[in-house]
Amino acid sequence: MAFIEWKEQYETGVLGYDAQHKTLFRLANRIHECLDRQASGSELELSSVFGAFLEMTRTHVRTEDELMAWHHHEPAKSHEEAHRHFLEGLEAIADPSVENLSHRERLSEFLHKFKHHFEAEDEQTFLALLRRHNHPPAE
Ligand SMILES: [Fe+2]
Numbered sequence: 188m189a190f191i192e193w194k195e196q197y198e199t200g201v202l203g204y205d206a207q208h209k210t211l212f213r214l215a216n217r218i219h220e221c222l223d224r225q226a227s228g229s230e231l232e233l234s235s236v237f238g239a240f241l242e243m244t245r246t247h248v249r250t251e252d253e254l255m256a257w258h259h260h261e262p263a264k265s266h267e268e269a270h271r272h273f274l275e276g277l278e279a280i281a282d283p284s285v286e287n288l289s290h291r292e293r294l295s296e297f298l299h300k301f302k303h304h305f306e307a308e309d310e311q312t313f314l315a316l317l318r319r320h321n322h323p324p325a326e
């Protein structure tokens with residue numbers, strides 16, 4: 188079973204934004220698989236998937252911060268702060284394949300943090316707001 192599964196309810200209709208979330212899900216699942224697997228070659232794969240996850244996270248938090256500010260989403264500031272902390276922590280891990288086990292453990296922690304952040308009320312409230320904005324209920 189995948190670490191984190193995409194659900195239709197996560198779609199907001201903002202295509203680029205939804206695509207970023209989907210990419211993050213895909214990469215998080217691949218990292219999770221790499222961490223599970225001890226097969227040769229997985230170190231190299233982990234390193235490249237981690238690089239892509241870090242890059243996508245950088246892009247995504249910028250997009251989401253801007254979208255939240257644009258839509259005057261109430262807790263935008265604290266959400267931005269959570270993004271900053273997450274990104275700093277992720278950057279501090281650097282390349283998880285180079286170092287020892289503790290890097291892998293920290294990476295696993297970050298995957299759970301990512302999942303928690305995405306599923307938490309603040310992010311989900313914003314997704315609902317975008318959905319309403321893009322698909323207003325027909326009357
Ligand atoms: Fe997000």
Ligand SMILES: [Fe+2]
Nearest residue numbers: 251266304310
């Ligand atoms: Fe977020």
